[in-house]
Amino acid sequence: xxxxxxxxxxxxxxxxxxxxxxxxxxxxxxxxxxxxxxxxxxxxxxxxxxxxxxxxxxxxxxxxxxxx
Numbered sequence: 001x002x003x004x005x006x007x008x009x010x011x012x013x014x015x016x017x018x019x020x021x022x023x024x025x026x027x028x029x030x031x032x033x034x035x036x037x038x039x040x041x042x043x044x045x046x047x048x049x050x051x052x053x054x055x056x057x058x059x060x061x062x063x064x065x066x067x068x
Contacts, residue, residue, distance in 0.1 A: 008035070010049070011052065013026075014052035014054065014059070015059045017056055020065075020066050021065055
């Protein structure tokens with residue numbers, strides 16, 4: 001499965017949430033993070049939720065977290 005890795009995509013947002021140690025919360029921004037409307041999990045397709053989950057889990061497995 002090819003993943004859209006564009007800024008704001010479900011995969012990107014999953015990875016970012018993990019990186020910043022935020023809770024698992026599937027969402028994305030179709031026009032780029034912070035632009036336009038945030039799409040919540042209840043509005044996402046199964047494929048979009050899988051992409052968010054993959055981004056989140058990939059970063060969790062890599063252990064790549066922001067140091068505060």
